[in-house]
Structure formats: C-alpha cells, structure tokens
Amino acid sequence: MVRWHRDEVILAGDLVVKNGWNAIRATSREARDLSSLLRRAQLHPGETLPKNFRSPSSIQRKTYDLLTADEAYRGKPTRFGPHDREVVRAFREKPEEMGHRADAIRAALVSGEALVNPDAQPDIDDEATAWEGGILEFVARRRERNSTIRRKKIESVLAHGGSLSCEACGFEFSTAYGPRGEGYIEVHHVSPLHVTGETETSLESLALVCSNCHRMCHRGEWITPADVAALLRAASQRR
Ligand SMILES: [Zn+2]
Ligand SMILES: [Zn+2]
Structure with missing residues (x-):
C-alpha cells in the first residue's frame, strides 16, 4: 500500500467535515472527484502505484479510518495511518484554517503548480x-x-x-x-x-x-x- 501523504489525508478529512463528520461513500461524486485528483497528482514520485491507487473505495475506507481516529469515537478502532489522528484533531481544533488549507491544496493540485519537475x-x-x-x-x-x-x-x-x-x-x-x-x-x-x-x-x-x-x-x-x-x-x- 502506498502511504498516504499528509496533504492527501487533509483532503479526505475535508470531505468528512463537509459531510457533517460522516464517511464518504465510494459511489459519491466527492469520492470519485478526489480519487481522480489524487491519481493525477503525482504525489508519490519514484513509487510504483498499484492499479487501484486511491480508488473511490480507498477514499471511502480512509474516511472511515479518519472517523475512528477522532477522539469522540467510542467504537472499535480500525487501523489508521500515521497522520490520521493529528489531521482529525486539527480539523476539530481549527476547522476554518483546515478548510482553507484543503481548498488551497486542491487548487494547487488542479492547477498543476504542485507538480514536481524532476x-x-x-x-x-x-x-x-x-x-x-x-x-x-x-x-x-x-x-x-x-x-x-x-x-x-x-x-x-x-x-x-x-x-x-x-x-x-x-x-x-x-x-x-x-x-x-x-x-x-x-x-x-x-x-x-x-x-x-x-x-x-x-x-x-x-x-x-x-x-x-x-x-x-x-x-x-x-x-x-x-x-x-x-x-x-x-x-x-x-x-
Ligand atoms: Zn522564503
Ligand atoms: Zn537579514
């Protein structure tokens, strides 16, 4: 599995927050849009990406992981990645700043400005x-x-x-x-x-x-x- 970059986690977290702190379904437009953005983004230079890299269902899974990483979550913990807990806490503590951050990351990815020229x-x-x-x-x-x-x-x-x-x-x-x-x-x-x-x-x-x-x-x-x-x-x- 290709490890999630912190900025990728932020984009998934932003979807969770915008959805009223609920997970995102793989079939939703949000999951499909984020999937195609992250697949195009080239945030993992030098790594071989699997065919299902950041598929809509992996987006769905990540949003569930994020919810279980939330301190308010009382159920059985799932596996969450190294950035999940910290990103969720940041969204709880400074929702506005994190929302801005997500918007700016998305804009940088869409414009191609974040692309590393080898x-x-x-x-x-x-x-x-x-x-x-x-x-x-x-x-x-x-x-x-x-x-x-x-x-x-x-x-x-x-x-x-x-x-x-x-x-x-x-x-x-x-x-x-x-x-x-x-x-x-x-x-x-x-x-x-x-x-x-x-x-x-x-x-x-x-x-x-x-x-x-x-x-x-x-x-x-x-x-x-x-x-x-x-x-x-x-x-x-x-x-
Ligand atoms: Zn400077
Ligand atoms: Zn100086």
Whole structure:
C-alpha cells in the first residue's frame, strides 16, 4: 500500500467535515472527484502505484479510518495511518484554517503548480526534499523563486519609498557590497498559503529578507521574518 501523504489525508478529512463528520461513500461524486485528483497528482514520485491507487473505495475506507481516529469515537478502532489522528484533531481544533488549507491544496493540485519537475530537483533547497513541508509550502517556495513575482515586490517597495533592506535584520546588499549588491534582495512568503486560503500571491504576503535570514525562515518549522528578528534580539541580549 502506498502511504498516504499528509496533504492527501487533509483532503479526505475535508470531505468528512463537509459531510457533517460522516464517511464518504465510494459511489459519491466527492469520492470519485478526489480519487481522480489524487491519481493525477503525482504525489508519490519514484513509487510504483498499484492499479487501484486511491480508488473511490480507498477514499471511502480512509474516511472511515479518519472517523475512528477522532477522539469522540467510542467504537472499535480500525487501523489508521500515521497522520490520521493529528489531521482529525486539527480539523476539530481549527476547522476554518483546515478548510482553507484543503481548498488551497486542491487548487494547487488542479492547477498543476504542485507538480514536481524532476529536472528541476537541484533547484529545490538542498536541505529539504520536495514534499517535506507539504504541498503549500512547496508551492510558496516555488513562487518565491519566480523572478516576476520578486521583481514586482521590489518595484512596489521602491515605489512606496521603501528600501531593499532585510525586514528581519536590516541588512542591505548595496550597503555591504556596493554596486554589485544594488537591487538584490530575496522575497519570502510570510506564511504558507493556507492561512488566508489565497490561491494567488499578493505582494502584501511577501517580505524582503537577506539570504541568511531567509534560510532561517525556512529551516525546520516555517517562521516569519518577525520571528527571525526576535531570535536575533534574543541572541544579542545573551552576548
Ligand atoms: Zn537579514
Ligand atoms: Zn522564503
């Protein structure tokens, strides 16, 4: 059996919630739609997928597994996967955010933006494998590297009288490196795409950061430039 990716579990969980915390029948339109989406999604590069991969009946089974992973469930537990319990709890605790997340994941899969291009692998940050942080993080990082998006952000900051300095530490490439650093700065998605449920990148959701702070934003759990600034302050107080 091909293990369920956390984002796949989220999409199944979303169906359960939308169905009033009930399982989804294999014959339903929802099960068939999710089945065909996940079959097309290519979320398991390098794995040989069985013929019945994410069939409508496997979707139905997963929704039953999710219900038995719910803490409110009192019946006999079935086998549930590693992400099931945590995803169900997240839907119970923050239904709105999880609903947004599911919508954004679905949009990224439908648009093909989440597809890993095998030729582009070396471009993916060396520390992270493609899916480590999930589909939305992957898509956000890909958009950050998009030169058009970066240019638009830089232009809008300059047009509003801002400077190209790091929002976390204040570093300015042109000050440090002279003409060679002129116009250089990196952009960072302040939060991955699920928080607002946005499917397009808005310039407000991007921050300017230097390369060091940018690395720290992405290392491990995704944190904001403000978080990095707080780390810098705390470290300087310790010295
Ligand atoms: Zn910085
Ligand atoms: Zn970033």
